[in-house]
Amino acid sequence: AQRVTQPEKLLSVFKGAPVELKCNYSYSGSPELFWYVQYSRQRLQLLLRHISRESIKGFTADLNKGETSFHLKKPFAQEEDSAMYYCALKGTGYSTLTFGKGTMLLVSP
């Protein structure tokens, strides 16, 4: 079975502070991991995927198979980063995504 756990419902930080949104997964094979973001009154959109190894809007995420984690990090949070963040997993041979319950990030001035 596939499972994605985002332990924090809400993460509140000040502008300029580092931020880490935690994501842990349970899957026996080799997963593909994603982070999706939903800004206020906007549709859900892909932020980044682990296979791309890219940095989007200053965010990075590294897949740690040993710890089964895919935490999302940014060294200096900005107010415009405030949004709902969802971690998602796609298992080998599956076409659908399994999402975590999401973490709301609030960045205060």
Add this chain to the structure above:
Amino acid sequence: GAGVSQSPSNKVTEKGKDVELRCDPISGHTALYWYRQSLGQGLEFLIYFQGNSAPDKSGLPSDRFSAERTGGSVSTLTIQRTQQEDSAVYLCASSLESGMETQYFGPGTRLLVL
């Protein structure tokens, strides 16, 4: 180009009534997905269509839920005899084809069952 569109954007209905939610995927996208977004529950997979293959209905919560996709394009999610616990945002997504491709989400239909 146009993204995924969904209608209606909001739907209020009475318990026991049937509702139909519509999704127009991005033109040319062969894969279409329905998810349900509930407060505190995240996104829950409902059903997946890929081309002319039989849909993956493994996420449908009960037999009151059904979906079809006509002509490989527009999809309709039907909820029969709605219950208050069906209240949620229903999201549709499409992708060029199943697999590695990014899923593009619609704005959702917010359903409230009174």
